[in-house]
Amino acid sequence: MKVSVIGCGYLGAVHAAAMAELGHDVVGIDVDENKVAMLASGKAPFFEPGLPEILTAGIGSGRLSFTTDMSAVKDAQIHFVAVGTPQKKGEYAADLTFVDAAIESLIPYLSDGDLVAGKSTVPVGTAARLATLIADSGSKALLAWNPEFLREGFAVQDTISPDRLVYGVPGGGEGEKAKELLDEVYAVALSSGTPLVVTDYATAELVKVSANAFLATKISFINAMAEIAESTGADVTRLADAIGFDARIGRRFLNAGVGFGGGCLPKDIRAFTARAEELGRGESVAFLKEVDAINLRRRQKVVDLVVESFGGDVFGKRVAVLGLAFKPDSDDIRDSPALDVAAKLKGLGADVIATDPEAISNAEKTHPQLVYTPDIAVALTGADAVVVVTEWKHFRDLVPADAAKLVKRAYVIDGRNCLDPVAWRSAGWEYRGLGRP
Numbered sequence: 001m002k003v004s005v006i007g008c009g010y011l012g013a014v015h016a017a018a019m020a021e022l023g024h025d026v027v028g029i030d031v032d033e034n035k036v037a038m039l040a041s042g043k044a045p046f047f048e049p050g051l052p053e054i055l056t057a058g059i060g061s062g063r064l065s066f067t068t069d070m071s072a073v074k075d076a077q078i079h080f081v082a083v084g085t086p087q088k089k090g091e092y093a094a095d096l097t098f099v100d101a102a103i104e105s106l107i108p109y110l111s112d113g114d115l116v117a118g119k120s121t122v123p124v125g126t127a128a129r130l131a132t133l134i135a136d137s138g139s140k141a142l143l144a145w146n147p148e149f150l151r152e153g154f155a156v157q158d159t160i161s162p163d164r165l166v167y168g169v170p171g172g173g174e175g176e177k178a179k180e181l182l183d184e185v186y187a188v189a190l191s192s193g194t195p196l197v198v199t200d201y202a203t204a205e206l207v208k209v210s211a212n213a214f215l216a217t218k219i220s221f222i223n224a225m226a227e228i229a230e231s232t233g234a235d236v237t238r239l240a241d242a243i244g245f246d247a248r249i250g251r252r253f254l255n256a257g258v259g260f261g262g263g264c265l266p267k268d269i270r271a272f273t274a275r276a277e278e279l280g281r282g283e284s285v286a287f288l289k290e291v292d293a294i295n296l297r298r299r300q301k302v303v304d305l306v307v308e309s310f311g312g313d314v315f316g317k318r319v320a321v322l323g324l325a326f327k328p329d330s331d332d333i334r335d336s337p338a339l340d341v342a343a344k345l346k347g348l349g350a351d352v353i354a355t356d357p358e359a360i361s362n363a364e365k366t367h368p369q370l371v372y373t374p375d376i377a378v379a380l381t382g383a384d385a386v387v388v389v390t391e392w393k394h395f396r397d398l399v400p401a402d403a404a405k406l407v408k409r410a411y412v413i414d415g416r417n418c419l420d421p422v423a424w425r426s427a428g429w430e431y432r433g434l435g436r437p
């Protein structure tokens with residue numbers, strides 16, 4: 001099929017390359033000239049395992065191209081909209097400026113029977129509004145909402161083999177046509193048994209935000225247990241193992257630590273809260289404010305532990321911060337707990353040196369006040385405290401005895417509970433985990 005993807009960021013670039021990998025003819029459109037130039041030359045503009053390979057293959061096959069010229073969508077039958085929906089400055093609500101602009105610029109190039117398939121995460125009610133916008137323009141194109149559930153770091157495999165597909169479609173014959181087109185584009189996943197939920201716009205939009213709200217709640221739940229564990233001498237990691245054996249609970253997303261960040265969970269729970277309030281249902285999701293508050297407290301907890309370890313004053317102390325990305329296998333620093341901890345410590349006068357395998361160049365742009373090194377040994381050398389805030393394999397695999405030889409004071413805070421406390425303590429380190437004795 002001929003497919004266009006509008007917005008080629010973390011979601012859209014992967015979606016475009018994955019659709020080409022599945023055999024479709026794909027054009028990716030973005031307003032960012034630098035991003036388009038990189039993608040067009042087969043280079044990934046961000047770190048995502050597996051993306052460079054499918055980009056090169058797609059471009060080499062002639063099935064994948066990128067441009068800033070919206071008119072290039074003319075031949076496509078399905079237009080995926082994957083532009084950003086960030087949090088509005090100073091508010092909880094989602095900023096829909098980019099979605100609206102993308103639809104406005106797409107409308108002149110739509111042919112009758114084309115399908116606009118929204119992938120961006122939007123507040124419930126957006127799809128119905130955009131369907132009206134398209135119809136009012138005189139276009140006979142269809143609109144579906146097809147939310148995306150990929151995880152950064154696993155984006156390629158999650159796009160090619162998703163856990164499920166969700167189509168939000170209009171009622172009647174138009175819905176049938178929209179479903180047929182989506183079935184064709186996702187034929188490979190569907191033929192291998194991927195569950196499909198076909199529903200209305202509102203349900204599809206809500207599936208996406210409620211999935212992220214559930215995941216965020218699960219993480220904040222275990223972090224709340226970590227807070228209780230800290231006051232009782234219990235070990236939250238053993239607690240998570242024990243409750244996780246109950247198949248109704250499950251062990252995944254019960255890793256206590258410095259909490260969730262990224263370009264999705266934090267802004268999506270806030271946008272959900274704002275939308276629910278608009279609908280007069282603020283109380284239904286008021287608990288998400290607590291989820292957010294617990295999450296933000298864990299960042300402060302790591303900072304407090306560092307300060308406490310110096311008897312209350314971190315000024316001039318050298319702190320090695322291991323991790324900047326919001327999670328491993330990503331260079332994404334949007335709302336990153338790791339970067340937040342580094343910046344807070346710097347703000348308190350600590351001599352912070354931060355390292356990350358992939359996220360330094362992004363962090364340098366937003367946090368020029370921090371000192372960075374790509375070399376873990378350089379970060380550790382002379383450190384008075386070490387803080388692990390992103391559980392990259394590079395940090396998990398550190399040999400505690402070797403690391404101890406580099407630092408001035410062997411004090412480590414494991415903000416992701418990803419190190420072996422026994423091994424670190426027996427190599428002479430004072431080890432502090434979160435929610436662990």
Ligand SMILES: NC(=O)c1ccc[n+]([C@@H]2O[C@H](COP(=O)([O-])OP(=O)(O)OC[C@H]3O[C@@H](n4cnc5c(N)ncnc54)[C@H](O)[C@@H]3O)[C@@H](O)[C@H]2O)c1
Pocket residue numbers: 006007008009010011012029030031032035082083084085098101102105119120121122148149150151152263264
């Ligand atoms: N990142 C993820 O893992 C992920 C997963 C699922 C859903 N989502 C959702 O997908 C959407 C995109 O997220 P992202 O992380 O890819 O954001 P992003 O900021 O990385 O990418 C958005 C892209 O859209 C481009 N853009 C903005 N306005 C445009 C326009 N008018 N025309 C063409 N391009 C335009 C930007 O230049 C940018 O490259 C958001 O709604 C997000 O919540 C993201």
Ligand SMILES: O=c1ccn([C@@H]2O[C@H](COP(=O)(O)OP(=O)(O)O[C@H]3O[C@H](CO)[C@@H](O)[C@H](O)[C@H]3O)[C@@H](O)[C@H]2O)c(=O)[nH]1
Pocket residue numbers: 121148149150151152153212215219252253254255256257258259260261262263264265268326327
């Ligand atoms: O037990 C856990 C699991 C995750 N995290 C943190 O939670 C954040 C989010 O992790 P994850 O959900 O794996 O990353 P994302 O790539 O942001 O993916 C989420 O957000 C995407 C965008 O909406 C959705 O598509 C995905 O399904 C959803 O998992 C990260 O900071 C993790 O460190 C924890 O603290 N503890």
